[in-house]
């Protein structure tokens with residue numbers, strides 16, 4: 001049974017605390033498009049930074065790339081997206097709602113939500129017709145078919161068409177990878193579940209180029225590494241699992257595919273896909289562009305079109321996963337404490353700084369300390385209300401540590417550090433706090 005209450009609470013917390021807002025809200029909102037507020041943008045950036053560090057900085061065999069969203073329209077013909085990136089769409093002639101024909105069992109009937117689409121006596125569904133998910137626009141001033149361009153539905157193609165450029169400029173050798181983080185767009189028929197399925201989203205994709213025949217081994221290696229990354233992000237391992245794509249599920253380019261799924265309040269769902277894309281994309285681009293996309297292997301004097309193992313995660317989906325996984329409510333002294341127990345490395349604010357009272361030099365000391373810490377980590381200064389209330393506000397924002405300047409600080413230079421999860425307190429010398437925090441908030 002879907003725990004919709006938890007999602008409702010999370011959506012409301014995200015709005016109240018400035019994580020995520022509905023796009024264009026003052027105009028009634030734009031369907032399934034979301035904006036990230038101050039805490040949300042910091043959280044998502046921290047998720048992306050961790051991915052970039054693991055996939056690019058920490059490895060010698062992966063290079064970064066930032067390809068443009070708009071690409072030559074022939075890219076999408078060659079990749080198979082113009083012909084095949086479609087979902088089956090049905091309309092209800094009675095209520096005018098639209099559904100994915102293959103997801104009717106998950107779609108409530110708008111007339112009677114306790115029934116599924118098509119089950120109510122007055123439902124009149126059309127035959128399915130294939131609907132292409134790519135957003136179209138026009139390049140230049142004339143809106144004609146010759147000037148149609150697409151908003152990319154995946155970042156991967158920008159990597160394929162640049163693979164030889166990267167290879168030449170970087171002196172890499174196969175096997176090697178190219179990583180990219182960027183926006184993708186899909187005109188989803190049934191988006192939903194907050195930032196889980198949206199029409200504009202960000203992907204964190206890595207394409208690993210290998211010798212044909214080495215693909216199965218690299219595929220397994222990447223599966224292992226990617227699951228380990230989600231564990232290291234602090235996600236509950238019991239809520240992560242593999243889903244292997246069966247014959248009917250495989251994308252048009254894939255020979256083998258596994259999803260990493262997370263158990264959301266609305267059920268198990270994909271957060272990342274690991275795909276063996278074979279040489280499908282490079283062969284198609286080679287044929288369509290007329291440019292050779294072969295790799296010459298000096299050690300063997302062989303020429304071949306590399307196979308590609310892809311790891312593809314949604315930055316928004318992983319961000320949602322961190323929010324869902326971190327959210328908890330606890331009873332403390334007869335009150336409900338709401339906590340976002342993020343891994344400290346992704347917490348938007350690392351430390352709250354408070355003067356115990358607004359007198360006796362405490363605000364001055366706390367302000368100096370706050371400005372000093374802020375040079376190194378995101379910090380938040382708060383002197384309003386009781387300290388207990390200030391702790392609660394930081395718990396809700398997921399801040400792992402709160403520092404209080406009190407009477408003792410003015411005598412011996414130490415401050416109280418309160419830990420978000422255990423609520424225990426330590427005494428730490430204020431002038432060592434930078435190092436103390438760095439040790440506890442980096443990976």
Ligand code: GAP
Pocket residue numbers: 153154155156186188195196197198199200201202203205270271272273310312313314315316317318
């Ligand atoms: N290049 C391969 C590819 O795009 P995909 O399984 O279609 O594969 C990869 O997408 C990841 O992108 C998904 O696991 C998900 O995290 C994210 N994603 C896909 N569609 C999305 C959407 N409409 N909203 C948010 N994230 C999405």
